[in-house]
Amino acid sequence: MSAVPAPGPRRKPRPNYLLSAVAFLASLVVFVVPFVFVALTAVKDRRQAADLDFSWPHRFRLVQNFVEVIRARDYLLIIAYINSTVLTVASVTLMTVLAAMVAYVLQRRRGRWNGLVDFLVLAGLIIPPAVVPTIWVLQRLGLFRRMPGLILVEVAFGLAFCVLLFRAFIATIPRELDEAAVLDGAGPARLFFRVILPLLRPVIVTVVLVQSVFVYNDFVNPLYFLPGEQNATVQLTLYNFNSQFSTQYNLLFMDILLITIPPLIMFLAFNRQIVAGMTAGAVKG
């Protein structure tokens, strides 16, 4: 184990080639092979896929399998993509703005509410949501089994984490800025939306990325709060297809592959920001 972290740029010691090679090989076996396996199985024909082995496809059926998965159950996957997109965009937008507003006032104003809000934020991080009572509330509100209901649920469950990230960041924005804007005659709403919100851009990127991945991949909440096949999100199609495709692994894996594409794009586009942002929030605690 060479445990010495990166030393300064002044002297560049020789990289440890042996360790690099070992790490590279291990990463291939542990992390890359499963994804390659998914991709290979997704393009096999039904019979070869049933062998479940790691082999080169006899025949490439990329297009056929793709079309078959898309068309399964009356284009359920397309509906699911639409549902997932609506869910992710709406809930992440809402929770980002609302959490920023809360974090802003919470950080700026010392008052009688601070203790309570702090407590609630902490509670939101720790407490597992009570499922059936939530359904009960949604039914009362007429939102159970409806997309707006699920969106609000995602917002409610995601707020605490967002508030935490925003608050740490807002603390670094100088108060003088607010004061100047107030002197210019800006009201609270204008001050926040016109002056503060644009300054939050870096942390907004982080919050949006983290929460989008989270909401998009969420399986439990749609399962409970938006049941029903026509309401399926992409994660649920995976689950539904699992029973239907119990002997058609090629289609199941094609579905997994298709569903992994949006996070993959996110990952390739924003790799740096995600990692930097996560650490920004996490190391602060």
Added chain:
Amino acid sequence: MRFRPLILLAVTGLALSACSAGSLGSSDDEGGGKVALSFLVDNSEDAARIGEQLARDFTAANPDITVKVETRPQGAEGDNLIKTRLSTGDMTDVFQYNSGSLFQALAPQKNLVSLDDQPWVGHLDDNFRTTVSTGGRTYGAPWGGFIAGAIMYNKAVYARLGLQVPKTWAAFMANNARIKAAGIAPVIQTYQDTWTSQLFVLGDFHNVTAAEPDFPARYTRNQARYATSPAALKGFRHLQEVHDAGYLNKDFASAKFDDGLKKLARGEGAHYPMLSSAVSTIVANYPQQAGDIGLFAIPSDDAARNGLTVWSPAGVYIPTSTAGAKLDAARKFLAFIASPAGCASTGTASTPVGPYAVKGCRLPADVTQVAKDTQQYLDRPGGSSLALEFLSPIKGPALEQITVEVGSGIRPAADGAALYDQDVRKQAQQLGLEGW
């Protein structure tokens, strides 16, 4: 102008959330006096085929009514979905669901439309009618025919090894020993699909009532239990015995239902305790081998009292949320299902395995071996009984996990039975039954 961003946000949010894609492609109002019914069935291959065939044949006879088939998950998840959709009032116009205890749990008086005013109700088989009735009212039309819960076996294997159909458990185990010696898995189990593990217990019920005729009544009143009734405990014992004797297929823990059918059809396994409706999947997927598959009742201690446990067909129901022109159309649809034309339609979509529950419906002449074997038991007086779930409203939801444990050697039979009794108790309390 100060609130513009907020307003913009709210509008975007609302606009987005209003367009849940759930409504994509479904148009309820077709206009022109036409009625479109939605029809929810479970998502097994068989059910989807039957549903589509019924819809097609019904629309052919009633051109101004169309039926759109939707599917739902099977098992506990499907139960839950049905219940929540009923309680929130957004069930489809017509739906298919189990008869018996699961039907009882839907609170039919409150949620379903009574069908006693329909002329066809008088033509229903009495056994079936009781399983879709409660409080003296009838709520369902039959979905296909009666089904046996029994041991499906490969007759080719039996012929090759010169075996006789066993009536006693001892004879069954003796057969198993010889089958194993021939290098074939004697008993197929597929515990990856947990529901398939319950047959040794549920399918043994005829033998339980033959030994203890008052078991169902006492069980419902909390006076008889699986763990303390010697006859009822047998099912769990058998499950453990076949495992302990090493008679299961090697991959019993990871195999699925489809694997089980494949093994049975190909003769890689000799026995598969299963519902006889599975044969229609064998007919569809392994047509050449389908003729090799027969069926016998789960063996008991006493050959004289051995008999078959029978499942009543599922029902097709109308929820109280269906009204107006749709209600009339839905009634017509049910009348079609419960008519000889409906039976014929079902039979085209899926190989019949047992008699229909409508008087006047005949099985085709070229029925499967499984249907013939079933009929022999039904023709014999005292040769068959309805399964417990049709005689008592109680069925514990965790039975399939418990039978997997007993059948995999994780939990001894007696423990499993006692655990199931606790599970049953929970269910009975939920139903608010007397004496629990």
Added chain:
Amino acid sequence: MATTTMRRTPAGRRATGAPAPGVGARSPYPYWFYLPAAVIYGLLFIVPTLTAFYFSLTRWTIFDAQFIGLDNYVTFFREPALVSGLTHTLVYAVVTSGAKVVLGMLLALLLTSRIVGRGYLRSVVFFPVLVSTIGVGLTFTVLMNPDQGLINDALAVTGIDGPAWLTDPRYALLSVALVDVWKGVGLATVIFIAGIVSIPREYFEAAKVDGAGAWDTFRRIVLPLSRPATVTVILLSLIGGLRSFDLIWAMTRGGPGFTSDVIASVIYKQYQAGFYGLSTAGNVVLFLVVTAIVVPLSRLLNRKEVDL
């Protein structure tokens, strides 16, 4: 890491050093900013959490709720299947968070050391974090198939007879935990990397001057100074582990039998069966377990200051 992003905040052109305005009758930070969030959070999180305590005392079917006192809790703690769910939850949480701390730290050390292809390695370790849990679960269910699966095929080549990962009651829970670690270790690694990178370089140089070896450097400098990161990883993965459901449901559904059931899957099964009161009682138990473990632990971990 954190501070580098934050320093980018522009000073603002209009900030001309004007005297601070007194917070008058109208604060520029109005409390109504709390309102929209409070309504959603209150209705869909606080109300359900509080009413859960009441509903857990009822026999609750779809159509009515009847008060039955503590019966649900009695049932919960009397039934072996439910109690084992409790122990499985603890085992699962401890195993996954322990493994994530140790492996995450090792990987972070590796990925901050002088090796070739660091960028590639960091990406590849982190990517599973973003992938759907259900997708990962289904993939590994196939890979872990005892007879046909790739893992046992590979082990067979090296002469090892691989276990029946998911269908052997002894290993099922741990196999799922293993996949959980595979999927989640990337996040722990990234947090540790941030912790290590933020340690001032002078410490390492001083250690080098003192002739400290790699192990001493790790024990005396890296470990104590990356403590905030360690605390974060422990708490995050412990909370995640205690509440975990998706992966277990996708891979074993709590099986074989009840051998990999955790509280969250028990709650879901009771919900499916229509035992809403019992399911909610399970929720309350989970809530108490998580709080009883996480709150004192976070107090303890956060209290001890770094002494260097």
